[in-house]
Amino acid sequence: MWNCPRCGRTFKNTNQDHYCGTAPATIEEYIQRQPEYAQPYLRQVNHAIQSALPDAEEKIAWSMPTYRKKHNLIQFAAFRKHIGLYPGPEAVEAFADRLMEYKTSKGAIQLPYEKQLPLELIGEIAKWCGEGNGRV
Numbered sequence: 001m002w003n004c005p006r007c008g009r010t011f012k013n014t015n016q017d018h019y020c021g022t023a024p025a026t027i028e029e030y031i032q033r034q035p036e037y038a039q040p041y042l043r044q045v046n047h048a049i050q051s052a053l054p055d056a057e058e059k060i061a062w063s064m065p066t067y068r069k070k071h072n073l074i075q076f077a078a079f080r081k082h083i084g085l086y087p088g089p090e091a092v093e094a095f096a097d098r099l100m101e102y103k104t105s106k107g108a109i110q111l112p113y114e115k116q117l118p119l120e121l122i123g124e125i126a127k128w129c130g131e132g133n134g135r136v
Contacts, residue, residue, distance in 0.1 A: 027065040038078040052126035073129040085109040
């Protein structure tokens, strides 16, 4: 077990990513709270999604930047070695042939900092989600 020296919360994993205190109120605040090396990547991902979903509501949900229209469409978050993109399992399946070079799991895509971000693909996935694909 590991105790965060700042907030005192206990976690299974040493140095586990988490928020100390309250969650950020805006996507920009979320980005500003992340390590400096991650901020340019987060801004690029945010811009790609924002451009693809100009009418979507921007909010923080589950402590992550979220775009929504009546329900969450797509989310993203910073981690130590990658950006996590969360478009849902249907999107990961629909774009599987273009995501083969990335680690994926049910509903999640890992975009490592060491690779160039696939911004066009991120925009296409966001647009696909915004068109109601994968939703009943």
